[in-house]
Amino acid sequence: MAEAIATAVRGPVLVVGTGLLGTSIGLALHRQGVEVWLRDLVAENVRTASQLGAGVPAPGQGAPALVVVCVPPDLLGAEIGAALATYPEAVVTDVGSVKSAPLAAVGQHPGRGRYVGSHPMAGSERSGPLAASSSLFDGRPWAVTPHPDADPGAVAAVTALAEACGATPVPMAPDEHDRAVARISHVPHLLAVLVAGRLADAPADHLALSGQGVRDVTRVAGGDPALWEQIIEGNAPAVLGLLSEVRGQLELLIEAVTTGERDQLGALLARGQAGTQAIPGKHGGPPRPQRSVFVSVPDHPGELARLFADAGASEVNIEDIHIDHDPGRPVGLVELLVEEARADHLLASLESRGWVTHR
Amino acid sequence: MAEAIATAVRGPVLVVGTGLLGTSIGLALHRQGVEVWLRDLVAENVRTASQLGAGVPAPGQGAPALVVVCVPPDLLGAEIGAALATYPEAVVTDVGSVKSAPLAAVGQHPGRGRYVGSHPMAGSERSGPLAASSSLFDGRPWAVTPHPDADPGAVAAVTALAEACGATPVPMAPDEHDRAVARISHVPHLLAVLVAGRLADAPADHLALSGQGVRDVTRVAGGDPALWEQIIEGNAPAVLGLLSEVRGQLELLIEAVTTGERDQLGALLARGQAGTQAIPGKHGGPPRPQRSVFVSVPDHPGELARLFADAGASEVNIEDIHIDHDPGRPVGLVELLVEEARADHLLASLESRGWVTHR
Numbered sequence: 279m280a281e282a283i284a285t286a287v288r289g290p291v292l293v294v295g296t297g298l299l300g301t302s303i304g305l306a307l308h309r310q311g312v313e314v315w316l317r318d319l320v321a322e323n324v325r326t327a328s329q330l331g332a333g334v335p336a337p338g339q340g341a342p343a344l345v346v347v348c349v350p351p352d353l354l355g356a357e358i359g360a361a362l363a364t365y366p367e368a369v370v371t372d373v374g375s376v377k378s379a380p381l382a383a384v385g386q387h388p389g390r391g392r393y394v395g396s397h398p399m400a401g402s403e404r405s406g407p408l409a410a411s412s413s414l415f416d417g418r419p420w421a422v423t424p425h426p427d428a429d430p431g432a433v434a435a436v437t438a439l440a441e442a443c444g445a446t447p448v449p450m451a452p453d454e455h456d457r458a459v460a461r462i463s464h465v466p467h468l469l470a471v472l473v474a475g476r477l478a479d480a481p482a483d484h485l486a487l488s489g490q491g492v493r494d495v496t497r498v499a500g501g502d503p504a505l506w507e508q509i510i511e512g513n514a515p516a517v518l519g520l521l522s523e524v525r526g527q528l529e530l531l532i533e534a535v536t537t538g539e540r541d542q543l544g545a546l547l548a549r550g551q552a553g554t555q556a557i558p559g560k561h562g563g564p565p566r567p568q569r570s571v572f573v574s575v576p577d578h579p580g581e582l583a584r585l586f587a588d589a590g591a592s593e594v595n596i597e598d599i600h601i602d603h604d605p606g607r608p609v610g611l612v613e614l615l616v617e618e619a620r621a622d623h624l625l626a627s628l629e630s631r632g633w634v635t636h637r
Numbered sequence: 638m639a640e641a642i643a644t645a646v647r648g649p650v651l652v653v654g655t656g657l658l659g660t661s662i663g664l665a666l667h668r669q670g671v672e673v674w675l676r677d678l679v680a681e682n683v684r685t686a687s688q689l690g691a692g693v694p695a696p697g698q699g700a701p702a703l704v705v706v707c708v709p710p711d712l713l714g715a716e717i718g719a720a721l722a723t724y725p726e727a728v729v730t731d732v733g734s735v736k737s738a739p740l741a742a743v744g745q746h747p748g749r750g751r752y753v754g755s756h757p758m759a760g761s762e763r764s765g766p767l768a769a770s771s772s773l774f775d776g777r778p779w780a781v782t783p784h785p786d787a788d789p790g791a792v793a794a795v796t797a798l799a800e801a802c803g804a805t806p807v808p809m810a811p812d813e814h815d816r817a818v819a820r821i822s823h824v825p826h827l828l829a830v831l832v833a834g835r836l837a838d839a840p841a842d843h844l845a846l847s848g849q850g851v852r853d854v855t856r857v858a859g860g861d862p863a864l865w866e867q868i869i870e871g872n873a874p875a876v877l878g879l880l881s882e883v884r885g886q887l888e889l890l891i892e893a894v895t896t897g898e899r900d901q902l903g904a905l906l907a908r909g910q911a912g913t914q915a916i917p918g919k920h921g922g923p924p925r926p927q928r929s930v931f932v933s934v935p936d937h938p939g940e941l942a943r944l945f946a947d948a949g950a951s952e953v954n955i956e957d958i959h960i961d962h963d964p965g966r967p968v969g970l971v972e973l974l975v976e977e978a979r980a981d982h983l984l985a986s987l988e989s990r991g992w993v994t995h996r
Contacts, residue, residue, distance in 0.1 A: 305995070399848045413931045413970050413995035419846050448845060458843035466832045466854040471909030472886050473825045476879060478912040484817035486807060487778050488916050489758045491857040495825040498850045500913040503906035507899055514894050520835060521891050527831050528887065532880050535873050540866055547862035550830030553837040554859040557847050572772045582955050586945030596941050599958045611775050636664070636772035 287442040288435070289313035292342035292368075294357055296327035298401065298409045299373050300348030304332025305412035306443040315342060326407040341365050344435055347372035351508035355383020362389035369435040371396045375459060376512035377423045377452035391429040394436040395452060397421040397459070398445055405502050413444065420445035423452040460516035465524065467498050467506060468517070474499035568597055569621040571614045572636040573628060585612065585633065592627035594620040646801045647794070648672035651701035651727075653716055655686035657760065657768045658732050659707030663691025664771035665802040674701060686766040700724050703794055706731035710867035714742020721748035728794040730755045734818060735871035736782045736811035750788040753795040754811060756780040756818070757804055764861050772803065779804035782811040819875035824883065826857050826865060827876070833858035927956055928980035930973045931995040932987060944971065944992065951986035953979040970995075 290313040293300045297318075304314045304327055314333025318324045324335050345361040345368050347354060354374045361370045362384070370393045372380055377395040384390050398420040420440035424433045440447040450458070474496040477485065510517055527546065534542035575581045589596065598615040616624055628635050649672040652659045656677075663673045663686055673692025677683045683694050704720040704727050706713060713733045720729045721743070729752045731739055736754045743749050757779040779799035783792045799806040809817070833855040836844060869876055886905065893901035934940045948955065957974040975983055987994050 399846050401848070401850075409929075411929070411931050411995045413933065416933075416970055418848070421846060448842070450842065454842075455846075458840075458846050461835055461839055461843055462847045462851045465835060466851045468890060469828045469832050470854050471906055472883050472890070473828050474909040474912030475886060475905065476820055476824060476882065476912065477915045478908050480820055480915065481817075483807070483809065483813075484820055485915055485917060487758050487780060487814075487817050488821045489760070489777070491760075492821045492825045493916060494853040494856050495829050496909075496913050496916070497853050499906075499909035501910070503903050503910055506906050507903045510894060510902060511897055511899065514897070518891065518894055521887070521894065523835065524831055525884075525887055525891065527834060528880070528884055531827060531831070532877065532884065535869060535877055535880065538870055538873070540870065543869060544862055544866045546834065547830055547858075547865050549837050550833040550855075550858035551860070551862055553833030553835065554855050556836050556839065556844055557852060557855070558844060570768075570770070572770050574772070574775075582945050582949065582958075584949065586941050587949075590941065590943065590946075599941075611772055636770045 287312050287438050288343040290315050290340070290342045291333075291439075292317065292336055292345045292361075292365075293333065293348060294318075294345060294361065295348035295350075296323045296332065296407050297348060298405050298407070299398065299414075300346070301327040301330060301332045301407040301410035302400075302412065302414040303346055303348065303373070303439075303443060305330065305410060306415060307439075308333060309412050310442045312442065323407055327410070330407060330410065332407070332410065342368050344368060344439065345370045346439065347374075350505060351376060351379070351512045354380040358384055358393055359387055362387055362393060368392065369394070369429075369432040371436045371439065373398055374512070375463070375509045377421070377455045379512040381425055381452050390425075391427050392432050394425075394428045394432045395423045396436050396440065397423070397455065398440070398443070399463075400445075405505065415440075416444040418445045419448045421450050421455050421458075422447045423450050423455045425452060456513050457516045457519075460513055460520050464510060464513055464517050465520045467501070468510065468521070469524065470496050470499040568615045569618045571616060571621055571624050571628070573612050573614065574634040574636070575612045582612070585628075588628055588631040588633065589614065589624065591631075592624050594624040594627075646671050646797050647702040649674050649699070649701045650692075650798075651676065651695055651704045651720075651724075652692065652707060653677075653704060653720065654707035654709075655682045655691065655766050656707060657764050657766070658757065658773075659705070660686040660689060660691045660766040660769035661759075661771065661773040662705055662707065662732070662798075662802060664689065664769060665774060666798075667691060668771050669801050671801065682766055686769070689766060689769065691766070691769065701727050703727060703798065704729045705798065706733075709864060710735060710738070710871045713739040717743055717752055718746055721746055721752060727751065728753070728788075728791040730795045730798065732757055733871070734822070734868045736780075736814045738871040740784055740811050749784075750786050751791050753784075753787050753791045754782045755795050755799065756782070756814065757799070757802070758822075759804075764864065774799075775803035777804045778807045780809050780814050780817075781806045782809050782814045784811060815872050816875045816878075819872055819879050823869060823872055823876050824879045826860070827869065827880070828883065829855050829858040927974045928977045930975060930980055930983050930987070932971050932973065933993040933995070934971045941971070944987075947987055947990040947992065948973065948983065950990075951983050953983040953986075 292315045293304050294317050296316050307314050308331055315336035316324045316327050316333045317336040347357045349357050351374050354372050358380055384393050398415050400414045400418045422436050437447045594616050596614050600613040625635050651674045652663050653676050655675050666673050667690055674695035675683045675686050675692045676695040706716045708716050710733050713731050717739055743752050757774050759773045759777045781795050796806045890905055953975050955973050959972040984994050
């Protein structure tokens with residue numbers, strides 16, 4: 279596992295591409311006191327990232343110790359090759375969502391030993407430097423994917439980058455990584471897109487019945503189509519393997535619903551339920567039993583503050599919070615998730631302070 | 638639209654089936670001072686619901702004014718028919734997720750004018766009386782689905798029930814309702830199940846890369862397979878129509894990824910993005926631009942209270958909160974979503990009080 283204290287990253291670090299990820303890396307390294315240089319085809323992005331404190335515009339001369347390529351997937355191969363050629367002493371990495379394709383593009387470049395791919399498992403359905411955060415990577419997995427000819431020093435440098443950004447480095451072979459993200463990111467994204475596509479021209483009175491479920495299922499489908507087009511095409515073989523599995527399961531599902539074969543439908547549903555339980559829980563541990571405490575909260579400033587001040591007095595640790603977003607609620611309803619054994623205590627404590635709570 | 642003050646519900650109300658929905662209805666009506674009787678095949682469920690304050694065990698004699706049938710979908714037709722026969726003066730409704738099937742089961746029952754189906758758009762991936770809440774329905778849509786022969790008095794009584802529970806009644810024909818929920822609930826559920834099914838026997842090191850996206854997409858698939866089996870079969874025609882559309886789109890998707898036809902893939906992704914934007918926003922209005930403010934918060938009691946007390950002093954309305962659930966974070970990272978124009982003020986205010994914030 280990662281050391282508690284991050285390995286030092288040797289600067290200057292050149293960040294190529296100051297979108298969401300590049301700017302966030304600049305902010306995270308800046309937090310560690312590392313010198314960061316910023317470059318982007320769009321000058322405005324460099325200015326924005328620089329003003330946010332992500333680093334300084336790359337100077338005309340001098341050589342970075344590490345280049346982090348954060349450009350869209352289609353441009354990765356060219357930018358990685360250019361960085362290897364321009365800076366013959368630098369370690370080069372990228373943060374693309376697919377790792378086999380850029381590696382193939384680097385091909386037989388004489389400097390390829392200095393290239394080690396990586397992929398932080400962090401992002402957002404928003405994009406651009408203004409969505410960036412120095413905390414984007416805190417505690418997140420960050421895949422580090424060395425190829426067989428990678429220099430050990432380059433692997434160490436990229437591992438140190440992940441740690442300096444607050445992430446947990448996860449070493450993995452490039453093709454293994456690509457199969458993993460097809461399953462836990464790319465195919466979920468594509469199926470969310472297919473669900474959301476069915477909403478695009480639905481009658482308004484049908485959509486008015488939307489609850490939290492459909493919002494959650496489709497949220498990621500709000501991501502930038504131009505970016506996802508490149509990610510999916512870049513990982514086509516692994517994605518197609520899984521989409522073909524999904525097609526087979528969809529056929530079974532349609533058959534089960536058509537014929538009314540309950541056992542077959544039940545088996546598919548049970549397999550899905552088992553899949554949700556296979557995702558690791560908070561801090562990697564198994565999920566603990568939790569209970570929801572609901573509190574009515576007027577939708578204006580200061581009320582949440584008052585609630586949490588009062589909840590704090592009860593000394594109960596709040597594991598998660600959900601503020602209802604459904605249309606039509608006259609006041610906000612806040613759901614506090616707490617350990618099951620502590621819920622009654624929290625309820626009593628809030629009620630004694632005048633809150634309207636609900637089982 | 639719904640009246641601000643709920644129409645009175647005439648009691649006693651008999652709730653048949655004291656699971657999540659039945660118990661929540663009992664709690665909500667009890668809040669309004671309505672007399673509630675509880676019945677369930679499982680005596681333990683009645684005891685639990687009664688102890689929670691959802692009502693009293695149904696007495697051996699006397700007649701309810703309103704019967705709310707909250708049993709699993711397979712049993713709806715029989716229980717609705719029994720209620721119409723047993724209580725010849727009572728209005729009867731049910732809260733099942735599908736409305737055509739129970740209506741067909743009631744068939745030519747002489748009392749069918751007293752039956753009006755309904756469906757609150759509220760639920761949980763959890764089930765049973767212990768998951769119930771009197772606030773489950775607050776501000777939620779509650780479809781009221783009269784058939785052509787329904788008595789106007791029965792329609793008014795069921796509308797009043799929805800309002801008394803805090804929900805917004807949405808009148809809709811039964812078959813229209815079933816097409817709507819196929820699109821915004823049943824098919825999203827089934828595709829979440831197919832995604833989650835791909836995780837069920839994935840290697841642990843693949844799952845270790847899971848981020849918030851796959852958690853959101855698959856959450857609903859954690860729901861009870863036995864219940865969903867009945868819901869899906871009960872709405873088979875509408876579900877099959879949409880699954881067939883999804884199959885066609887999946888074929889297009891596989892073809893686009895196979896051939897590398899970017900335009901076709903891009904069009905599918907753009908359609909999904911448009912679909913996410915079609916879902917109505919908070920309080921039914923269009924989404925306002927928001928920005929995230931990230932704050933590091935130690936994962937123990939009282940810290941959130943301190944944060945919200947300090948945030949409250951800044952007079953910024955917090956639209957949503959997200960506490961990161963990803964494994965491995967050493968401290969909690971809390972994301973506060975606020976109106977874009979107010980974010981800088983909140984950041985400065987929190988920083989001045991010693992919080993570690995992150996853009």
